[in-house]
Amino acid sequence: MQRVEGKVCIITGAASGVGREDALLLASEGAKVVLTDLNEEAGRQVAAEIGEHALFIRQDIASEADWQNVIKLTLERFGRLDVLVNNAAILALGSIEDTSLELWQKVQRINSEGYFLGCKYGVQAMKETGGGSIINMSSVAALGGMPLFCAYSASKGAVAAMSRSIALHCKQQGYRIRCNTVHPDGINTPMTQALTGGQAIPQETLDQDPLNRMCAPRDIANLVLFLASDESRFINGSELRVDNAQLISGL
Ligand SMILES: NC(=O)c1ccc[n+]([C@@H]2O[C@H](COP(=O)([O-])OP(=O)(O)OC[C@H]3O[C@@H](n4cnc5c(N)ncnc54)[C@H](O)[C@@H]3O)[C@@H](O)[C@H]2O)c1
Numbered sequence: 001m002q003r004v005e006g007k008v009c010i011i012t013g014a015a016s017g018v019g020r021e022d023a024l025l026l027a028s029e030g031a032k033v034v035l036t037d038l039n040e041e042a043g044r045q046v047a048a049e050i051g052e053h054a055l056f057i058r059q060d061i062a063s064e065a066d067w068q069n070v071i072k073l074t075l076e077r078f079g080r081l082d083v084l085v086n087n088a089a090i091l092a093l094g095s096i097e098d099t100s101l102e103l104w105q106k107v108q109r110i111n112s113e114g115y116f117l118g119c120k121y122g123v124q125a126m127k128e129t130g131g132g133s134i135i136n137m138s139s140v141a142a143l144g145g146m147p148l149f150c151a152y153s154a155s156k157g158a159v160a161a162m163s164r165s166i167a168l169h170c171k172q173q174g175y176r177i178r179c180n181t182v183h184p185d186g187i188n189t190p191m192t193q194a195l196t197g198g199q200a201i202p203q204e205t206l207d208q209d210p211l212n213r214m215c216a217p218r219d220i221a222n223l224v225l226f227l228a229s230d231e232s233r234f235i236n237g238s239e240l241r242v243d244n245a246q247l248i249s250g251l
Contacts, residue, residue, distance in 0.1 A: 002030030003229045008078040010034045010070065012061050012118065013088025015042035017189030018137070021217035022085055022224045027053055029225060034074045036061075037088065061088050061114030067121045080129040083228040084122035086115045087137045089155075091191050096150045104151045111155030112162075119166050123177055131176025135227045136163045137220075138181040140247050143239070156183075160239055167237030178236040180227055185243035186214040213246055 009026050013019035014035035020042075027033045027050045035050075036059035037043040047056035055077050059066045074081055089111045092103055115136055126132035141149050142156035163181045170177040186192055192214065193200050203216045220242055226232050227240075241247060 003225060003231065004083070005030030007031045007082040007228065008034070008074065008080050009083035009085060009228060010036065010074060010081065010118075010122070011085040011087055012036045012059065012114075014046055014056075015039040017191060018184075018187060018217045018220045018224075019085070019087040020046050021221040022087060023047075023050065023054070025218070025221040025225050026083070026228060029229075031083070031228070032078050034070065034078070036070055061086075061118060062109045064117055067117045071121045071125050075125065081122065081125040082129075082132045083135070084118060084126075084132070085135045085137070085224055085228070086118045086159075087135075088114065089137065090152075091149070091194070092151050093148055093195070094150055095147050099150045104154075107151040107155050108158070111152065112158040115159050116162060119162065119179070123166065123170065123175070126177050127170075127173075127175045132178075133228050133232070134163070134166065134177065134179040135224055136160075136179065136181045138163075138183050138239070140183050140185045140241060140243050142181075143183055143241070144247050163239075164237050171236065178227075178232070180232075180235060180238045180240060182220065182223055182227070183239055183241045183243065183247075184215065184220055185241075185246045187220060188214045188216055213244070215242060215244070 009031045011023045014023045015037035023033045023035050032053045035056045040058050043056045047054040092107045138159045139156040141153040142160045160181045163179045167179040206212045206214050
Protein backbone atom coordinates (compact mmCIF):
# COMPACT_ATOMS: atom_id res chain seq x y z
CA MET A 1 0.00 0.00 0.00
CA GLN A 2 1.46 3.36 -1.02
CA ARG A 3 1.19 6.36 1.27
CA VAL A 4 -1.48 8.30 -0.67
CA GLU A 5 -2.80 5.51 -2.85
CA GLY A 6 -5.91 6.51 -4.81
CA LYS A 7 -6.11 10.00 -3.32
CA VAL A 8 -7.02 12.73 -5.76
CA CYS A 9 -4.81 15.80 -5.23
CA ILE A 10 -4.82 19.27 -6.76
CA ILE A 11 -1.46 21.04 -6.68
CA THR A 12 -1.26 24.66 -7.80
CA GLY A 13 1.98 26.08 -9.14
CA ALA A 14 3.00 22.57 -10.18
CA ALA A 15 5.08 23.67 -13.17
CA SER A 16 8.04 24.73 -11.06
CA GLY A 17 9.94 24.41 -7.79
CA VAL A 18 8.08 22.98 -4.82
CA GLY A 19 4.78 22.37 -6.64
CA ARG A 20 6.53 20.29 -9.28
CA GLU A 21 8.25 18.23 -6.60
CA ASP A 22 4.96 17.81 -4.68
CA ALA A 23 3.24 16.48 -7.80
CA LEU A 24 6.05 14.03 -8.62
CA LEU A 25 6.27 12.73 -5.04
CA LEU A 26 2.51 12.42 -4.47
CA ALA A 27 2.13 10.59 -7.80
CA SER A 28 5.02 8.26 -6.94
CA GLU A 29 3.13 7.35 -3.75
CA GLY A 30 -0.04 6.38 -5.61
CA ALA A 31 -2.00 9.65 -5.90
CA LYS A 32 -3.90 10.91 -8.91
CA VAL A 33 -2.67 14.44 -9.42
CA VAL A 34 -4.18 17.54 -10.98
CA LEU A 35 -1.42 20.02 -11.75
CA THR A 36 -2.29 23.64 -12.33
CA ASP A 37 -0.19 26.65 -13.28
CA LEU A 38 -0.08 29.74 -15.47
CA ASN A 39 2.94 28.21 -17.20
CA GLU A 40 1.28 25.75 -19.57
CA GLU A 41 4.34 24.40 -21.30
CA ALA A 42 6.25 23.46 -18.16
CA GLY A 43 3.08 22.23 -16.41
CA ARG A 44 2.22 19.90 -19.28
CA GLN A 45 5.77 18.56 -19.24
CA VAL A 46 5.53 17.59 -15.56
CA ALA A 47 2.12 15.97 -16.16
CA ALA A 48 3.55 14.02 -19.12
CA GLU A 49 6.43 12.84 -16.94
CA ILE A 50 3.91 11.42 -14.45
CA GLY A 51 1.69 9.80 -17.07
CA GLU A 52 -1.93 8.66 -17.02
CA HIS A 53 -2.59 9.53 -13.38
CA ALA A 54 -1.88 13.22 -14.02
CA LEU A 55 -3.97 15.98 -15.50
CA PHE A 56 -2.68 19.49 -16.26
CA ILE A 57 -5.11 22.43 -16.23
CA ARG A 58 -4.06 26.01 -16.97
CA GLN A 59 -5.15 28.19 -14.06
CA ASP A 60 -4.71 31.67 -12.66
CA ILE A 61 -5.29 31.06 -8.94
CA ALA A 62 -6.60 34.62 -8.55
CA SER A 63 -9.52 33.89 -10.88
CA GLU A 64 -12.74 32.54 -9.37
CA ALA A 65 -13.86 31.20 -12.75
CA ASP A 66 -10.57 29.31 -13.08
CA TRP A 67 -11.09 27.69 -9.67
CA GLN A 68 -14.60 26.61 -10.61
CA ASN A 69 -13.19 25.12 -13.81
CA VAL A 70 -10.36 23.28 -12.01
CA ILE A 71 -12.75 21.69 -9.51
CA LYS A 72 -15.22 20.76 -12.27
CA LEU A 73 -12.56 19.13 -14.45
CA THR A 74 -11.05 17.32 -11.44
CA LEU A 75 -14.41 15.81 -10.49
CA GLU A 76 -15.15 14.90 -14.12
CA ARG A 77 -11.82 13.12 -14.54
CA PHE A 78 -11.24 11.57 -11.11
CA GLY A 79 -14.67 11.73 -9.37
CA ARG A 80 -13.56 13.27 -6.06
CA LEU A 81 -11.11 15.59 -4.31
CA ASP A 82 -9.07 14.42 -1.31
CA VAL A 83 -6.10 16.80 -1.13
CA LEU A 84 -5.63 20.43 -2.09
CA VAL A 85 -2.11 21.87 -2.08
CA ASN A 86 -2.36 25.65 -2.41
CA ASN A 87 1.23 26.27 -3.46
CA ALA A 88 1.43 28.80 -6.32
CA ALA A 89 2.50 32.28 -5.26
CA ILE A 90 4.61 35.24 -6.28
CA LEU A 91 7.44 36.86 -4.36
CA ALA A 92 7.68 40.64 -4.24
CA LEU A 93 10.63 42.56 -2.90
CA GLY A 94 9.82 45.80 -1.05
CA SER A 95 9.73 47.34 2.44
CA ILE A 96 6.74 49.35 3.70
CA GLU A 97 8.41 52.46 2.24
CA ASP A 98 8.88 51.22 -1.27
CA THR A 99 5.85 49.00 -1.83
CA SER A 100 3.24 50.68 -4.05
CA LEU A 101 -0.46 50.14 -3.51
CA GLU A 102 -0.59 48.38 -6.90
CA LEU A 103 2.12 45.91 -5.90
CA TRP A 104 0.49 45.32 -2.51
CA GLN A 105 -2.86 44.61 -4.14
CA LYS A 106 -1.34 42.31 -6.76
CA VAL A 107 0.42 40.23 -4.11
CA GLN A 108 -2.69 39.97 -1.91
CA ARG A 109 -4.84 39.06 -4.93
CA ILE A 110 -2.66 36.11 -5.90
CA ASN A 111 -1.08 34.94 -2.63
CA SER A 112 -4.02 35.55 -0.33
CA GLU A 113 -7.25 35.74 -2.35
CA GLY A 114 -6.06 32.91 -4.60
CA TYR A 115 -5.73 30.67 -1.53
CA PHE A 116 -9.12 31.82 -0.19
CA LEU A 117 -10.76 30.78 -3.46
CA GLY A 118 -8.96 27.45 -3.48
CA CYS A 119 -10.05 26.68 0.07
CA LYS A 120 -13.63 27.83 -0.56
CA TYR A 121 -14.13 25.56 -3.56
CA GLY A 122 -11.92 22.83 -2.11
CA VAL A 123 -14.03 22.54 1.05
CA GLN A 124 -17.19 22.44 -1.05
CA ALA A 125 -15.86 19.49 -3.08
CA MET A 126 -14.23 17.59 -0.20
CA LYS A 127 -17.21 17.66 2.11
CA GLU A 128 -19.25 15.79 -0.53
CA THR A 129 -16.98 12.76 -0.33
CA GLY A 130 -16.22 12.52 3.38
CA GLY A 131 -13.32 14.87 3.96
CA GLY A 132 -9.76 15.61 2.95
CA SER A 133 -6.61 17.56 3.62
CA ILE A 134 -5.83 21.15 2.65
CA ILE A 135 -2.17 22.14 2.69
CA ASN A 136 -1.49 25.85 2.38
CA MET A 137 2.02 27.06 1.62
CA SER A 138 2.87 29.94 3.88
CA SER A 139 6.37 31.01 4.96
CA VAL A 140 8.42 31.94 8.00
CA ALA A 141 7.66 35.46 6.73
CA ALA A 142 4.23 34.96 8.32
CA LEU A 143 5.77 34.23 11.73
CA GLY A 144 8.84 36.44 11.99
CA GLY A 145 9.62 39.88 10.59
CA MET A 146 11.08 40.31 7.11
CA PRO A 147 11.57 44.03 6.42
CA LEU A 148 12.19 43.58 2.69
CA PHE A 149 9.10 41.50 2.03
CA CYS A 150 6.25 43.67 3.33
CA ALA A 151 3.40 42.68 0.98
CA TYR A 152 4.55 39.06 0.68
CA SER A 153 4.75 38.65 4.49
CA ALA A 154 1.25 40.06 4.89
CA SER A 155 -0.13 37.68 2.28
CA LYS A 156 1.48 34.68 3.98
CA GLY A 157 0.20 35.84 7.37
CA ALA A 158 -3.31 36.01 5.95
CA VAL A 159 -2.97 32.44 4.68
CA ALA A 160 -1.95 31.21 8.14
CA ALA A 161 -4.81 32.96 9.96
CA MET A 162 -7.35 31.88 7.34
CA SER A 163 -6.14 28.29 7.60
CA ARG A 164 -6.73 28.21 11.37
CA SER A 165 -10.25 29.51 10.78
CA ILE A 166 -10.90 26.85 8.12
CA ALA A 167 -9.54 24.04 10.31
CA LEU A 168 -11.88 24.93 13.17
CA HIS A 169 -14.89 25.57 10.95
CA CYS A 170 -14.52 22.19 9.23
CA LYS A 171 -14.02 20.43 12.56
CA GLN A 172 -17.11 22.04 14.06
CA GLN A 173 -19.16 21.14 10.99
CA GLY A 174 -17.95 17.53 11.18
CA TYR A 175 -16.55 17.59 7.64
CA ARG A 176 -13.33 15.68 8.43
CA ILE A 177 -11.37 18.22 6.40
CA ARG A 178 -7.99 19.13 7.89
CA CYS A 179 -6.23 22.40 7.06
CA ASN A 180 -2.58 23.08 7.87
CA THR A 181 0.09 25.57 6.83
CA VAL A 182 3.71 24.93 5.88
CA HIS A 183 6.26 27.62 6.77
CA PRO A 184 9.59 27.24 4.97
CA ASP A 185 12.56 29.56 5.27
CA GLY A 186 14.56 29.44 2.01
CA ILE A 187 13.97 26.84 -0.69
CA ASN A 188 16.30 26.33 -3.63
CA THR A 189 13.82 27.07 -6.45
CA PRO A 190 13.45 29.53 -9.36
CA MET A 191 11.65 31.90 -6.92
CA THR A 192 14.75 32.45 -4.81
CA GLN A 193 17.19 31.96 -7.66
CA ALA A 194 15.56 35.02 -9.27
CA LEU A 195 16.76 37.08 -6.28
CA THR A 196 20.37 36.15 -7.02
CA GLY A 197 20.33 36.76 -10.77
CA GLY A 198 18.74 33.46 -11.81
CA GLN A 199 21.80 31.48 -10.83
CA ALA A 200 21.01 27.91 -9.68
CA ILE A 201 23.39 26.75 -6.93
CA PRO A 202 23.61 22.95 -6.57
CA GLN A 203 21.95 21.79 -3.35
CA GLU A 204 25.06 19.75 -2.46
CA THR A 205 27.11 22.97 -2.45
CA LEU A 206 24.57 24.69 -0.21
CA ASP A 207 24.42 21.71 2.15
CA GLN A 208 28.15 21.91 2.84
CA ASP A 209 27.42 24.90 5.10
CA PRO A 210 25.68 23.77 8.33
CA LEU A 211 24.16 27.28 8.58
CA ASN A 212 22.67 27.02 5.07
CA ARG A 213 19.14 28.48 4.94
CA MET A 214 18.15 26.97 1.58
CA CYS A 215 16.56 23.54 1.63
CA ALA A 216 15.67 21.47 -1.42
CA PRO A 217 12.11 21.35 -2.85
CA ARG A 218 12.03 17.66 -1.81
CA ASP A 219 12.40 18.69 1.86
CA ILE A 220 9.08 20.53 1.56
CA ALA A 221 7.43 17.85 -0.59
CA ASN A 222 8.19 15.25 2.08
CA LEU A 223 6.09 17.23 4.58
CA VAL A 224 3.35 17.82 2.00
CA LEU A 225 3.21 14.06 1.39
CA PHE A 226 2.87 13.41 5.12
CA LEU A 227 0.11 16.03 5.46
CA ALA A 228 -1.69 14.60 2.42
CA SER A 229 -1.58 11.07 3.83
CA ASP A 230 -3.68 9.60 6.62
CA GLU A 231 -0.50 9.36 8.72
CA SER A 232 -1.18 12.97 9.73
CA ARG A 233 -4.88 12.42 10.49
CA PHE A 234 -4.67 14.19 13.86
CA ILE A 235 -2.64 17.17 12.64
CA ASN A 236 -5.08 19.96 11.99
CA GLY A 237 -4.85 23.75 12.25
CA SER A 238 -1.08 23.46 12.66
CA GLU A 239 1.71 25.73 11.46
CA LEU A 240 4.66 23.56 10.52
CA ARG A 241 8.02 25.27 10.12
CA VAL A 242 10.65 23.83 7.75
CA ASP A 243 13.49 26.18 8.62
CA ASN A 244 16.22 24.29 10.46
CA ALA A 245 15.56 26.39 13.59
CA GLN A 246 16.10 29.70 11.76
CA LEU A 247 13.04 31.44 13.25
CA ILE A 248 14.05 30.74 16.84
CA SER A 249 17.73 31.47 16.33
CA GLY A 250 17.45 35.05 17.55
CA LEU A 251 16.17 34.07 21.00
N1 LIG B 1 11.39 29.52 -2.51
C1 LIG B 1 11.39 29.89 -1.23
O1 LIG B 1 12.44 30.23 -0.66
C2 LIG B 1 10.11 29.90 -0.44
C3 LIG B 1 10.17 30.12 0.95
C4 LIG B 1 9.00 30.10 1.69
C5 LIG B 1 7.79 29.83 1.07
N2 LIG B 1 7.75 29.61 -0.27
C6 LIG B 1 6.47 29.33 -0.89
O2 LIG B 1 6.51 28.07 -1.53
C7 LIG B 1 5.59 28.06 -2.64
C8 LIG B 1 6.28 27.55 -3.89
O3 LIG B 1 7.32 28.44 -4.23
P1 LIG B 1 8.52 28.07 -5.24
O4 LIG B 1 9.75 28.50 -4.57
O5 LIG B 1 8.37 26.68 -5.71
O6 LIG B 1 8.21 29.11 -6.43
P2 LIG B 1 8.37 29.01 -8.02
O7 LIG B 1 8.42 30.43 -8.47
O8 LIG B 1 9.47 28.09 -8.39
O9 LIG B 1 7.00 28.35 -8.47
C9 LIG B 1 5.78 29.02 -8.34
C10 LIG B 1 4.86 28.56 -9.45
O10 LIG B 1 3.61 29.26 -9.28
C11 LIG B 1 3.14 29.68 -10.54
N3 LIG B 1 2.25 30.83 -10.39
C12 LIG B 1 2.58 32.11 -10.03
N4 LIG B 1 1.49 32.88 -10.02
C13 LIG B 1 0.43 32.09 -10.38
C14 LIG B 1 -0.95 32.31 -10.53
N5 LIG B 1 -1.49 33.53 -10.35
N6 LIG B 1 -1.73 31.27 -10.89
C15 LIG B 1 -1.19 30.04 -11.07
N7 LIG B 1 0.12 29.77 -10.96
C16 LIG B 1 0.93 30.79 -10.61
C17 LIG B 1 4.40 30.01 -11.34
O11 LIG B 1 4.14 29.96 -12.74
C18 LIG B 1 5.35 28.92 -10.87
O12 LIG B 1 5.28 27.77 -11.71
C19 LIG B 1 5.06 29.49 -2.73
O13 LIG B 1 3.82 29.58 -2.07
C20 LIG B 1 6.09 30.30 -1.99
O14 LIG B 1 5.59 31.52 -1.50
C21 LIG B 1 8.88 29.63 -1.05
